[in-house]
Amino acid sequence: MKNKLIVIKLGGNATKQLTTSFFNQLQMWIEMGIEILIVHGGGPQITELSQRLHLKADKIDGIRVTDAATLNITREILLGLVQPQLCATLVQHGLPVIGLNTSDNQLLLGTYLNQSKYGLVGQIEQINSTWLHHQLKQQIGVLAPLAMTTDGQWLNVNADQAAADIAVLLGADRLVMLTDVPGVISNGQIINSIDEQLSSKLINQSVIKSGMQPKIKAAFRALHQGVARVSITNDLTNQGTVMNTVS
Ligand SMILES: Nc1ncnc2c1ncn2[C@@H]1O[C@H](COP(=O)(O)OP(=O)(O)O)[C@@H](O)[C@H]1O
Numbered sequence: 001m002k003n004k005l006i007v008i009k010l011g012g013n014a015t016k017q018l019t020t021s022f023f024n025q026l027q028m029w030i031e032m033g034i035e036i037l038i039v040h041g042g043g044p045q046i047t048e049l050s051q052r053l054h055l056k057a058d059k060i061d062g063i064r065v066t067d068a069a070t071l072n073i074t075r076e077i078l079l080g081l082v083q084p085q086l087c088a089t090l091v092q093h094g095l096p097v098i099g100l101n102t103s104d105n106q107l108l109l110g111t112y113l114n115q116s117k118y119g120l121v122g123q124i125e126q127i128n129s130t131w132l133h134h135q136l137k138q139q140i141g142v143l144a145p146l147a148m149t150t151d152g153q154w155l156n157v158n159a160d161q162a163a164a165d166i167a168v169l170l171g172a173d174r175l176v177m178l179t180d181v182p183g184v185i186s187n188g189q190i191i192n193s194i195d196e197q198l199s200s201k202l203i204n205q206s207v208i209k210s211g212m213q214p215k216i217k218a219a220f221r222a223l224h225q226g227v228a229r230v231s232i233t234n235d236l237t238n239q240g241t242v243m244n245t246v247s
């Protein structure tokens, strides 16, 4: 029988504020034989280094416009800073972990999202799921949102979109978007359950804005493509906002 799989998207801000309940919940899932894949971000850290180096840090609809210099910084921050820090923290909490990226056994195959608009930005098309599932049987996977084209060009991928597409391609049972807010907020309250109609209304009213927009779009894409449970939260033990097909 196939093991249950949970994909967790961990935003760059969320990686800086991990709590005891996060590590305890991971431990519990491991003991239950659940496979766990963490797709991590690092957006704020990439922006910070770009600005320090006086490089442009432009985003269109939450997607970073990426030229060759920005791609190098993105790769350095994700694979040289955020991922090793996150892996080390998980290990310190007694969790088995492996850091992963697109160059491991053709793990993630990507194509350009829209080269004239975003530059070296991709979307995930294919995943080496046999090899990855094998890794996840023994340890938590910590995967960076980068992809590679068939001819070896690295591409920067928005981590929300990467997590959603990877969850679909792996047939995950659940996707948790872990961020720095406890859910989607409207009128100062967390919305427990949201459908696409309400989400569009709140986007039009600018209640849902900035980084929450691409996140919620990616969340609904995963739901529509077969991930049974998709949620946005800041705590693995709190459901936050759950995506629903009907209200
Ligand atoms: N309606 C909303 N409810 C909650 N957060 C919102 C909303 N609209 C915009 N946001 C913003 O979205 C942010 C989360 O998106 P983002 O910064 O991209 O997170 P991450 O780095 O985790 O991907 C929140 O910190 C908040 O500022």
Ligand SMILES: CC(=O)N[C@@H](CCC(=O)OP(=O)(O)O)C(=O)O
Residues within 6 Å of the ligand: 010, 011, 012, 013, 040, 041, 042, 043, 044, 046, 062, 063, 064, 066, 074, 121, 122, 145, 156, 157, 158, 159, 160
């Ligand atoms: C193409 C694109 O937008 N890539 C993102 C990848 C990191 C990311 O998405 O990190 P957060 O989840 O912390 O925002 C970026 O360069 O910021």
